[in-house]
Structure formats: C-alpha cells, structure tokens
Amino acid sequence: MGFRLPAPELLKELKNAYNGRGNARLAGDTNDTLVHIEKLPARPATFGELSSPLPPSLSAALERRGIRQLYTHQVESIEALRQGHNIALVTATASGKTLSFNLPVLETILKEPDATALYIFPTNALMNDQLATLNGWLDELEEAGKNIRAFKYNGGLGDDEKKAVRRARPNILLTNPELVHLSLTAWHKAWPEFLKNLRYIVVDEVHTYRGVFGSHIAHLLRRLRRVCALYGAKPQFVCCSATIGNPAELVEKLTGLEDFKIISNDGAGKNERYFVIWQPPTFVGETANATAEPVTRSYLEETVDLFKMLNGYKYSTLCFSRLRRYAETMYRMCQEQSSTRQMQGVTVYRAGLRNEERVAIETGLKKGEVGGVFSTNALELGVDIGGLDAVIIAGYPGSQMAVWQQAGRAGRGDKDAAVFLVASQNPIDQYFLANPTALFNRQPESALLNVENENIARQHLLCMAKELPFNRADLQKYYPESVIKLAEKLLAEKELVNRRGYCLYPGEDNPHARLSLRTSTTRKFGIVNTSSGREIGLIEPPNLYTETHPGAIYTHAGETFRVERLDERANKVYVRPEVTTHSTSSVARTTIKMEPNPEERTVTLRPGLSLKVGRGRGEVVEQVYGYREEPLFRRNSRRADVVNLDYPLTIQSHHELLRLVLPPREKFGMIAAFDSGLHGLEHLLLGLLPLEVMCDPTDIGSTSDGADILHNAQPVIYLFDSCEGGAGFVHGCYERVEDLLQLAYSTVKSCRCAAGCPACVQSARCREANDKVSKQGARQILQFLLTA
Structure with a gap:
C-alpha cells in the first residue's frame, strides 16, 4: 500500500474533514462525527516454557517457522492437555489458538501413530483454511510428517471421495457439525478405527454455538461422546472461543462435561490501536418548519465515504457488515463513486463465493495485495488473513464479542491501526453514541443455549435411538431429568419402542435426514410457482404465516411473487409471478398465557417502588389477521390501510417467557399516553436485550398489556424466545432486568428524535406497524420507575 500516515495524524485529518457537518442537535449535544476516540495501548507478548520439550521433529519445525518461544496461553494449553484435562481456550483473534491445539495433537500422533483427532468447524471456509495451515505444519515436519494423514470431510465431497477419506484412515479429520451428525454418529460403524483411537475433539469458535444452533450442537456432542464410549474411547475436548461472559458455563452445557480448565490469560502481543465511535450527521431541512423531524444520513453511505477516505490514505481496510446484501450494496456504491484505478484491490467477501475466489481474497489480504474488502461476518471467524491497517464495523454487529473479534483484524506488523464503529439507527448503536465509554468497560455478554428444548431434544433422541439403543441409566450420564422424561413420552407415543428395557427407533427410515441443526422444527413448506409448477x-x-399469508408479496432471487393460497395438508405455498415495487408486512395480535408458579423475584427500583419479574414457560398465540401493502420507498409517513385476511391465521406454540409486572397503573399519575408509552418501552427492551445476552434481535419476541386482567389490571410486558421451546435468551436476562431498564432510559433520553424513531421506541419487528407508540410516554414511565 506504500507510505501511510500514522493513525493519530489520520484521525486529525478525519476530524477536520468530518466534524461539524450536522445542523441538528439537542441541548448540550455536539454534532461531532468522531464522537469518541479510545486509545488501546500496545501490549508486549508474554512467553512461557514447557515443563518438558516437544518431540525433536516438532521443535525443529517451530524453529524453521521462526517460532522460538510460545505464548503463555499456548504453554498452559499444552500442559493441561498433557495432564489429561479438557480445556476451553478463550483469547483474542489472531492470538495463536490454532497452534495451541495443533502442537499437542501432533505431539500425541508422533508418539502414538494410530492416535486420531477430530476438528469441528462451524464453516467450510474456516475448515479449508485450517487444513491448509495443518498441511503446512506437516510439510515442516519433513520425514516425520509424511505418515500423518489429515483430511477434510464435508458435503462438498462426492460419495467416492468420502469413501476414499474413510479408507485412508486419517489421523486428523476436519469436518463440520452436519457431517458429524450425518456420518460419524449416524454411520459410526463406518469409522471403527478412527473412533476407537480418538484422543481429541477440537471444537473451534464455540461462541458461535448458541441459541437454536448451540442447543442442537449440545445434543450432537453428547451423541458423539456416547458413540465414542461404544468403541472404548474417552477423548479430551479442546474448545476455542472468543471472549464471552460465560465460557465455563457454555462449554459445560455444550459437552455435558464439568471438568474444563479455562485458559484466558492471553499472552499474544498487541499493536497500538485507536478505536473511533463514528456518528453519521443529522440534518434538519432548510424550511422554516421548526417541528421538522431531523434526518440522519444513512450509515451505509457514511461507511462508504469513510472507506474511500481510508483507501485514499493508503490504509488497507476491512469493512464488516451484518448482512450479505449490505456488503454487496456498499461495494456497488463504492464502485459507482470511484474510478477504475481507485477500485483496484477492492473487493467483496461473502458466502457463496467459489473456493478459488475466496482463497484469492484471503491470500491477497495476507500478502497485502488486496487494499480493501467489504465483508459479512464470514471474515470475523479465525480464517488467517494477517492484519490490516483499519477495520470499519458498519453498525453494531450484535454483540461485544463480535465487536472485538472484528476489531482484532486491525494491526499489521509493528504499525499502529484504527478501528471505526459507524453507528446505525438501531437502539444499541444509539446507546453507545450517548455512552461511548460503555463499549470499552462493559462485561462481555453470555452465550446461551437450552439443551432441554423439547422440539430439539425430541429429534436428537430419535437419532440417538437409531444409532445405539439406550436405557434410563444411559441417558442419566448425559442429560437432565426433563430429557429423560421426554424419552418416556416418546415411548408412550410409539415414536420409540421398548425392547428388554432399551429404547429403539422402530422405523426403517433415517431420522437424521429430517433433522436440521440450524432450526428447531422439522416441518418445511415448499413454495410453488403456479405458472411453472x-x-x-x-x-x-x-415465518409461514407472517411472510407467506394469502396476498403477501414474496421475493425470491430478485423476482417478486404474490401468494395465492396455503395448503397446510400438502405443506405447500402457492405463488404466482407479479412485477411490483411494493412490499407487504403482516399485522398480528399476540396474547400470552404463562404456566402457573413461575420463578419470581421482586426488583426494588427505588425506595418504595418495585416490580415483579417472573421467568417460566407458557403459551404464545399470534393471530395474523391482515397485512399492509406499501411501496418499497415511501415518500411520507402515512401508513397504508390494513387489508384483512378472509380468516385469521393462528400460530400457537410454547416458549420460554420473561414477565415484568409493573406497579399499579394509578401510581404513574397523569401519563397521557400510558398504553402507547408501555408499547414503546416494550420495543426499547426488545431492541436492547442483545446487549445483555448474545443473540440477534430476531431471536426475541415481545408484547405488552396496559391492564392485564391476570395481574389485577397492572401493566405487564412479556419477552419471549422466538424459537419454540426456548433457547435460553430471555431467561438469561432474569437477573439483569435492572440493567436493561437503565439502558432503556439512557437510550430514550439521548435520542435526537421528537416523537419516536427506530433508534428508540419504534421496532422493525412490531406486528402492529408501530401504531400507538409514544416516545414521551415511554420516557415518562421509565422516569417514574427509575428516578426519585
């Protein structure tokens, strides 16, 4: 990239170019674009020494790579594994976690040539990258490495290629959860020698295994342990994670084991970095209308401008966005606004690229030949791309873990680096604009899952019975009592059969084929184009009723269709092609009935004032009764009328619930817009909950009632996991309600809007299209609850 300005001088240039652009601000507010700059000081590396040396061939390989010392966390990992511990390694991006497990695995195989190890990665891209890294080490081992066999095993291989891998008797098998499910457990008889000699199971990027996906993986790893036990193996687990709030709890729930050693003392050095919180400017129009709502510039446009500026300053830059379409959109915007010369070395990285395209980008980044990349979070995981001069995070990525994973990509050689968080209009982004130091001082969120989710557990129990019959004593080694009772229920329902005290799967079919590790349901509806069949x-x-109800506009691969009808018996949705620039959004009512005797606690908010928080399970009934059809780009705030369906579509399901029962309504005094204020408070809590637990906004649902008849007509807010059966998200907030309310109050106070906007009390997920939502009412309710 050539000479570039040091980061402090770059930031001075950016301040001069960008600060002071907006003309809308609140009393005491500034219109600075660079809202906050945090200097993250350089940190020297710390090294350790092994109690006994590695095998000579491995030591020589390290010498050839120029590695003469190991970081303290690498030494601690190797020593713990030598002593027989399971470990959870929790250190930053690019801290050398891979070497922490490759060295002890290779040490074991060099001493015991029949020993095997299973590496599980959440993505194929990461698997391919790690295989290349591992093969590089085998080459460095020279003669000693020729007899160590490492292979990948994923869905991209043909049947003959998979057979060839099995026949090759790999020492190290790199795979993904789907192939563990569909091959190593379902067809364990095809892997007898590998399973018999299995010494290590490496589960990389365990922080990605949360919610529904994590709940599935928790069952899958128990099934894998059970199959290993059949062949006499008791492998050690190596779990690698980014920094999260509950590493011990997560790995224990994932594996069902309790003897993990947590290694979190990161010995890797860090460059000096500057972290900037960046606020797009807000403007009020040139008219004399003093009540005009301020308009904030699109954070995507702002990000593209910043990206081009950094590129002009010779900063190699990686720009992260949450969605593929945002990465593509920003790349196109940059392309349209730049010359061919300026776009040289600028590209986009996302899922769906051909392998050779992906490898070319990763290699170009590593070598410094690619100057700028717009990426999804695909590059957040541990793919080796070296370090860059700058990272832009376009919108808060959903968790602090993700912020620091992405920020960890900044830093090349001994140069300083810059990280920019460009705030969107979401409530969490706005909270950090108003409270910038909180981003650096808050504890990381917890990653949660729910092994007791009945929908998920049911599917895995069927697979487990197909793999190997089980009895109650067998299940007690792996599961809580609720899952054991579910197995008894499956026996009563004839989904399992009892043979001499053991549960067997009765069918000739394969339950594994019906199970998707990424969802909680096995039911799928085909969408049929009636013009082509x-x-x-x-x-x-x-999503069936909310997105494909009769009359809905459905988009597929850029084409638009109109839904004609649902056929629930045939599991089909029938659509016809229709060219339109409109979109539809469903309108629904939600009611909740919590099961009796939930766990409850009283939260004292201030002297003489408290509310009750309950967590339990209950029935969520969502009734989709209509929809709105509107242009994709509305030119005014007037909403279209609701088109009523011929009959309502009712979704009835059981979920994990969190219930907030507020003080009696009369205590709030004369709040004119109480019900719409409560609705706004509900949206605030919904939008901010991902700050407390690691989840996406779509993982949570909510509803509120200003006078709940089940609670003496007191105001009630319900939050629930969107996944039927629950994934542990809202229950994880049971002890954090006080913090959540304070976050809501801080956010609504600092928002620049007059009457409510997506940055505070409006929600894109509101089934009532944000009708009857009051910012003032929400602020007054919170002010009463939290201030004397």
Whole structure:
C-alpha cells in the first residue's frame, strides 16, 4: 500500500474533514462525527516454557517457522492437555489458538501413530483454511510428517471421495457439525478405527454455538461422546472461543462435561490501536418548519465515504457488515463513486463465493495485495488473513464479542491501526453514541443455549435411538431429568419402542435426514410457482404465516411473487409471478398465557417502588389477521390501510417467557399516553436485550398489556424466545432486568428524535406497524420507575 500516515495524524485529518457537518442537535449535544476516540495501548507478548520439550521433529519445525518461544496461553494449553484435562481456550483473534491445539495433537500422533483427532468447524471456509495451515505444519515436519494423514470431510465431497477419506484412515479429520451428525454418529460403524483411537475433539469458535444452533450442537456432542464410549474411547475436548461472559458455563452445557480448565490469560502481543465511535450527521431541512423531524444520513453511505477516505490514505481496510446484501450494496456504491484505478484491490467477501475466489481474497489480504474488502461476518471467524491497517464495523454487529473479534483484524506488523464503529439507527448503536465509554468497560455478554428444548431434544433422541439403543441409566450420564422424561413420552407415543428395557427407533427410515441443526422444527413448506409448477423455495414455521399469508408479496432471487393460497395438508405455498415495487408486512395480535408458579423475584427500583419479574414457560398465540401493502420507498409517513385476511391465521406454540409486572397503573399519575408509552418501552427492551445476552434481535419476541386482567389490571410486558421451546435468551436476562431498564432510559433520553424513531421506541419487528407508540410516554414511565 506504500507510505501511510500514522493513525493519530489520520484521525486529525478525519476530524477536520468530518466534524461539524450536522445542523441538528439537542441541548448540550455536539454534532461531532468522531464522537469518541479510545486509545488501546500496545501490549508486549508474554512467553512461557514447557515443563518438558516437544518431540525433536516438532521443535525443529517451530524453529524453521521462526517460532522460538510460545505464548503463555499456548504453554498452559499444552500442559493441561498433557495432564489429561479438557480445556476451553478463550483469547483474542489472531492470538495463536490454532497452534495451541495443533502442537499437542501432533505431539500425541508422533508418539502414538494410530492416535486420531477430530476438528469441528462451524464453516467450510474456516475448515479449508485450517487444513491448509495443518498441511503446512506437516510439510515442516519433513520425514516425520509424511505418515500423518489429515483430511477434510464435508458435503462438498462426492460419495467416492468420502469413501476414499474413510479408507485412508486419517489421523486428523476436519469436518463440520452436519457431517458429524450425518456420518460419524449416524454411520459410526463406518469409522471403527478412527473412533476407537480418538484422543481429541477440537471444537473451534464455540461462541458461535448458541441459541437454536448451540442447543442442537449440545445434543450432537453428547451423541458423539456416547458413540465414542461404544468403541472404548474417552477423548479430551479442546474448545476455542472468543471472549464471552460465560465460557465455563457454555462449554459445560455444550459437552455435558464439568471438568474444563479455562485458559484466558492471553499472552499474544498487541499493536497500538485507536478505536473511533463514528456518528453519521443529522440534518434538519432548510424550511422554516421548526417541528421538522431531523434526518440522519444513512450509515451505509457514511461507511462508504469513510472507506474511500481510508483507501485514499493508503490504509488497507476491512469493512464488516451484518448482512450479505449490505456488503454487496456498499461495494456497488463504492464502485459507482470511484474510478477504475481507485477500485483496484477492492473487493467483496461473502458466502457463496467459489473456493478459488475466496482463497484469492484471503491470500491477497495476507500478502497485502488486496487494499480493501467489504465483508459479512464470514471474515470475523479465525480464517488467517494477517492484519490490516483499519477495520470499519458498519453498525453494531450484535454483540461485544463480535465487536472485538472484528476489531482484532486491525494491526499489521509493528504499525499502529484504527478501528471505526459507524453507528446505525438501531437502539444499541444509539446507546453507545450517548455512552461511548460503555463499549470499552462493559462485561462481555453470555452465550446461551437450552439443551432441554423439547422440539430439539425430541429429534436428537430419535437419532440417538437409531444409532445405539439406550436405557434410563444411559441417558442419566448425559442429560437432565426433563430429557429423560421426554424419552418416556416418546415411548408412550410409539415414536420409540421398548425392547428388554432399551429404547429403539422402530422405523426403517433415517431420522437424521429430517433433522436440521440450524432450526428447531422439522416441518418445511415448499413454495410453488403456479405458472411453472416448479418449487422455488422453502419456508418454515413460524415465518409461514407472517411472510407467506394469502396476498403477501414474496421475493425470491430478485423476482417478486404474490401468494395465492396455503395448503397446510400438502405443506405447500402457492405463488404466482407479479412485477411490483411494493412490499407487504403482516399485522398480528399476540396474547400470552404463562404456566402457573413461575420463578419470581421482586426488583426494588427505588425506595418504595418495585416490580415483579417472573421467568417460566407458557403459551404464545399470534393471530395474523391482515397485512399492509406499501411501496418499497415511501415518500411520507402515512401508513397504508390494513387489508384483512378472509380468516385469521393462528400460530400457537410454547416458549420460554420473561414477565415484568409493573406497579399499579394509578401510581404513574397523569401519563397521557400510558398504553402507547408501555408499547414503546416494550420495543426499547426488545431492541436492547442483545446487549445483555448474545443473540440477534430476531431471536426475541415481545408484547405488552396496559391492564392485564391476570395481574389485577397492572401493566405487564412479556419477552419471549422466538424459537419454540426456548433457547435460553430471555431467561438469561432474569437477573439483569435492572440493567436493561437503565439502558432503556439512557437510550430514550439521548435520542435526537421528537416523537419516536427506530433508534428508540419504534421496532422493525412490531406486528402492529408501530401504531400507538409514544416516545414521551415511554420516557415518562421509565422516569417514574427509575428516578426519585
């Protein structure tokens, strides 16, 4: 990239170019774009020494790579594994976690040539990258490495290629959860020698295994342990994670084991970095209308401008966005606004790239030949791309873990680096604009899952019975009592059969083929184009009624279709092609009935004032009764009228619930817009909950009632996991309600809007299209609850 300015001088240039652009601000507010700059000081590396040396061939390989010392966390990992511990390694991006498990695995195989290890990665891209790294080490081992066999095993291989891998008797098998599910457990008889000699199971990027996906993986790893036990193996687990709030709890729930050693003392050095919180400017129009709502510039446009500026200053830059379409959009915007010369070395990285395209980008980044990349979070995981001069995070990525994973990509050689968080209009982004130091001082969120989710557990128990019959004593080694009772229920329902005290799967079919590790349901609806008769896609409950109700506009691969009808008996949605620039959004009512005797606690908010918080399970009934059809780009705030369906579509399901029962309504005094204020408070809590637990906004649902008849007509807010059966998210907030309310109050106070906007009390997920939502009412309710 050539000479570049040091980061402090770059930031001075950016301040001069960008600060002071907006003309809308609140009393005491500034219109600075660079809202906060945090200097993250350089940190020297700390090294350790092994109690006994590595095998000579491995030591020589390290010498050839120029590695003469190991970081303290690498030494601690190797020593713990030598002593027989399971470990959870929790250190930053690019801290050398891979070497922490490759060295002890290779040490074991060099001493015991029949020993095997299983590496599980959440993505194929990461698997491919790690295989290249591992093969590099085998080459460095020279003669000693020629007899160590490492292979990948994923869905991209043909049947003959998979057979060839099995026949090759790999020492190290790199795979993904789907192939563990569909091959190593389902067809364990094809892997007898590998399983018999299995010494290590490496589960990389365990922080990604949360919610529904994590709940599935928790069952899968128990099934894998059970199959290993059949062949006499008791492998050690190596779990690698980014920094999260509950590493011990997560790995214990994932594996069902309790003897993990947590290694979190990161010995890797860090460059000096500057972290900037960046606020797009807000403007009020040139008219004399003093009540005009301020308009904030799109954070995507702002990000593209910043990206081009950094590129002009010779900063190699990686720009992260949450969605593929945002990465593509920003790349196109940059392309349209730049010359061919300026776009040289600038590209986009996302899922769906051909392998050679992906490898070319990763290699170019590593070598410094690619100057700028717009990426999804695909590059957040541990793919080796070296370090860059700058990272832009376009919108808060959903968790502090993700912020620091992405920020960890900044830093090349001994140069300083810059990280920019460009704030979107979401409530969490706005909270950090108003409280910038909180981003650096808050404890990381917890990653949660729920092994007791009945929908998920049911599917895995069927697979487990197909793999190997089980009895109650067998299940007690792996599961809590609730899952054991579910197995008894499956016996009563004839989904399992009892043979001499053991549960067996009775069918000739394969339950594994029906189970998707990424969802909680097995039911799928085909979307059929009536003009061609071709099935163009699939949709699952609960999105079925909300996205493909009769009259809905459905988009597939850039084409638009109108939904004609649902056929629930045939599991089909019938659509016809229709060219339109409109979109539809469903309108629904939600009611909740919590099961009796939930766990409850009283939260004292201030002297003489408290509310009750309950967590339990209950029934969520969502009734989709209509929809709105509107242009994709509305030119005014007037909403279209609701088009009523011929009959309402009712979704009834059981979920984990969190209930907030507020003080009696009369205590709040004369709040004119109480019900709409409560609705706004509900949206604030919904939008900010991901700050407390690691989840996406779509993982949570909510509703509120200003006078709940089940609670003496007191105001009530319910939060619930969107996944039927629950994934542990809202229950994880049971002890954090006080913090959540304070976050809500801080956010609504600092928001620049007059009457409510997506940055505070409006929610894109509101089934009532944000009708009857009051910012003032929400602020008054919170002010009463939290201030004397």
